[in-house]
Structure formats: structure tokens, C-alpha cells
Amino acid sequence: MNEKRTEIADLGEFGLIDRINQHISLQNLTSLKGIGDDAAVIDIGAENLLVSTDMLVEGTHFDLSYTPIQHLGYKAVAVNISDIAAMNGKPEQIVVSLALSNRFSVEAIDALYEGIQSACKNYNVDLVGGDTTASPSGLVISITAIGRVKKNKTVLRSGAKANDILCVTGDLGAAYLGLQVLEREKEVFQANPNMQPELEKYDYVVGRQLKPEARMDIIYELEEKNVVPTSMIDISDGLASELFHLAKNSKTGIKIFEDKIPVDSMTYDTAIEFKVDPITAALNGGEDYELLFTISPTDFEKLKNYPDIHFIGHTHDQPHQHLMITKQGTAVPLKAQGWKHF
Ligand code: ADP
Ligand code: MG
Numbered sequence: 418m419n420e421k422r423t424e425i426a427d428l429g430e431f432g433l434i435d436r437i438n439q440h441i442s443l444q445n446l447t448s449l450k451g452i453g454d455d456a457a458v459i460d461i462g463a464e465n466l467l468v469s470t471d472m473l474v475e476g477t478h479f480d481l482s483y484t485p486i487q488h489l490g491y492k493a494v495a496v497n498i499s500d501i502a503a504m505n506g507k508p509e510q511i512v513v514s515l516a517l518s519n520r521f522s523v524e525a526i527d528a529l530y531e532g533i534q535s536a537c538k539n540y541n542v543d544l545v546g547g548d549t550t551a552s553p554s555g556l557v558i559s560i561t562a563i564g565r566v567k568k569n570k571t572v573l574r575s576g577a578k579a580n581d582i583l584c585v586t587g588d589l590g591a592a593y594l595g596l597q598v599l600e601r602e603k604e605v606f607q608a609n610p611n612m613q614p615e616l617e618k619y620d621y622v623v624g625r626q627l628k629p630e631a632r633m634d635i636i637y638e639l640e641e642k643n644v645v646p647t648s649m650i651d652i653s654d655g656l657a658s659e660l661f662h663l664a665k666n667s668k669t670g671i672k673i674f675e676d677k678i679p680v681d682s683m684t685y686d687t688a689i690e691f692k693v694d695p696i697t698a699a700l701n702g703g704e705d706y707e708l709l710f711t712i713s714p715t716d717f718e719k720l721k722n723y724p725d726i727h728f729i730g731h732t733h734d735q736p737h738q739h740l741m742i743t744k745q746g747t748a749v750p751l752k753a754q755g756w757k758h759f
Pocket of ligand 1: 434437452454455456471500653
């Protein structure tokens with residue numbers, strides 16, 4: 418017998434999720450949105466319940482040789498809160514599951530939970546349960562976040578219309594360059610343990626990698642300005658990849674302007690030092706946990722003076738045409754590389 422074996426790498430993460438999704442049909446009327454958005458949307462009457470889960474695996478997502486374990490706890494919560502924010506929702510509870518080996522002391526787990534609790538306090542969420550189990554080696558943290566949003570304020574990836582304005586919060590590419598700095602310092606340290614890591618010069622980018630924040634501040638700002646985005650996603654895999662998700666789900670095309678992509682000056686300098694194009698880092702870097710959303714042009718006035726929201730382009734009615742206008746004024750096709758873990 419010659420059974421066919423397909424490598425996961427051939428499908429990739431998104432291909433695999435699509436394949437799983439093909440065989441899933443929703444049976445309950447309360448399951449309003451299943452696989453395919455930042456969080457599932459569940460009908461609970463007057464409001465919608467939001468549920469999202471994310472897992473961090475030692476060796477794949479983090480390296481404890483340069484990650485303070487408190488920060489890891491904080492980050493594990495923040496990345497889940499970010500997915501609730503991406504639905505325009507407010508988080509209320511988390512559950513935390515751990516698999517850990519005997520390499521970890523009780524004190525290390527105390528420190529992990531200090532970070533988790535600090536994030537809970539910051540985002541105003543309650544830790545209400547979880548699970549603890551042994552792992553043959555390494556640490557796995559899986560967190561599920563639960564939140565709520567009003568029915569008419571629920572924002573999916575699929576709501577953008579042609580000629581909506583594409584908005585990005587904060588700045589991009591920093592977390593990727595922070596990781597490059599940390600990896601380099603690790604190598605230097607391994608080669609010569611007497612060398613002290615030289616991180617001060619890179620504090621902003623390293624901080625963005627080790628201790629990202631979910632942009633709940635933007636969700637409150639949008640509420641205050643009475644703006645409901647037409648679509649939204651959080652930027653976990655790089656701007657380009659997330660633009661493709663929005664475009665595919667909303668069946669629109671994308672046009673962005675290179676000179677509008679927000680890049681911090683330390684990110685820029687670090688990119689040059691690492692011989693990386695800063696725009697490539699912003700488009701494909703990942704782990705920024707900023708928000709990408711679209712607004713109707715009629716809402717532009719309400720947001721135009723808000724310093725942390727950048728207007729990078731617009732959608733249009735050619736669903737498969739995704740372009741970036743370069744600083745020189747030429748149109749180039751957008752490419753999504755994203756993170757490849759497989
Ligand atoms: P995000 O980057 O926002 O966390 P992902 O890319 O991880 O989103 O997931 C995209 C969608 O696929 C989400 O709706 C998520 O719930 C779903 N998903 C991911 N992995 C699985 C899985 N193994 N089984 C079912 N659904 C999954
Ligand atoms: Mg997401």
C-alpha cells in the first residue's frame with residue numbers, strides 16, 4: 418500500500434486551517450461566526466460573546482534564555498486580548514493552561530503568574546480557570562480570552578466595502594527587529610559568556626518584542642469618537658499578511674502607500690544596521706499586535722487628528738488587485754510572507 422502523505426509545510430498554517438474548516442459546519446444558531454476571524458462570535462442575547470485562544474510554545478514562540486518569564490506571562494495574555502480588541506470587543510475573562518517540565522521551579526511559575534496578573538490588572542480581566550499538566554520538556558502556555566461586544570458594534574474581517582480607508586495603529590516592524598537584536602546578543606553571549614548584552618540602545622524594539630500591548634486604548638477611543646470600523650484584524654503576522662486576510666474576507670482590493678506605513682525611528686535605524694529594508698520589516702515582520710481596520714470615508718473627519726492612527730491607503734473594487742505605491746510613485750504588487758512556523 419502506498420498511502421499518500423502530505424507535509425504540513427506544503428499547506429502552511431493558513432492552508433491547514435482552511436482544510437480543517439472545510440469539514441466543519443455550525444449546528445447551533447448561537448454560533449454566529451466560527452473559524453476564520455480573530456475570535457468566535459456567539460449570540461448571548463442582547464450582546465455577542467467573543468472567544469479567542471492562542472498558544473505559546475517554548476522553542477517556537479519564545480526563548481527563555483533572553484525572555485524574562487514575567488514578560489512571557491504578560492505577553493501570553495496581551496496577544497489574546499489583542500484578538501478580542503480586533504472584534505471591537507472588551508475582554509472580561511481569561512483561562513490559562515500550562516504544560517511544564519521539571520526544569521521549572523515553583524518560583525519561576527510564581528514569576529510567570531506575576532506577569533499574567535499584571536496584564537489582567539492592566540486590561541481589566543479576571544483569571545477564572547485553566548489547566549496544569551506535565552510536559553516532557555519545555556513550557557507551553559495556552560490562553561483563552563472571553564469578551565463581549567454590542568451586536569451592532571461587532572466588527573469582522575469581512576465588512577470592508579470598496580473605497581473604505583485603511584487604518585493602522587502605532588508603528589510596525591519593531592517587534593521583528595527586537596527579536597533580531599535579542600537573537601544576535603544571544604549568539605554573542607554564547608560565543609563569549611563574559612560579554613554583557615548591549616540592549617539599551619535598542620530598548621524600544623526589544624520592549625516591543627518582549628512585552629507587547631494589546632491596543633484596547635484604540636477600542637475605547639473609537640467608542641468615544643462614535644466610530645465603528647467596517648472591518649478589523651490585529652497585526653500578528655505582519656501588515657501584508659493581514660491586508661490579504663481583510664481583502665479576501667471582504668472581497669475587496671487593496672491599495673496602500675509606502676510612505677504612509679508607520680515605522681518608528683529606532684526601528685528604522687535598527688533595520689538599516691541589520692541590512693533589512695525597514696518597509697519589509699513593517700510588511701512582513703509580525704508580532705506587532707497593532708490593529709489594522711477600515712473605516713467608511715464619512716468617518717475620516719472624526720479620526721483624522723488622532724496621532725496614533727495612520728491612514729495607509731484604501732480598498733477598491735478589484736478583489737484580486739493588491740498594490741503598494743512606492744515612495745517613487747510606482748505601483749508594485751503586495752506580497753504576503755508572514756510567519757512560517759512549519
Ligand atoms: P489569529 O492570528 O487572529 O490568532 P489564527 O490565524 O491563529 O488567528 O486563526 C485563524 C482562525 O482559525 C481563527 O478563527 C481560529 O480560531 C481558527 N483556528 C486556528 N487553528 C485552528 C484549529 N486547529 N482548529 C480550528 N480552528 C482553528
Ligand atoms: Mg488575530
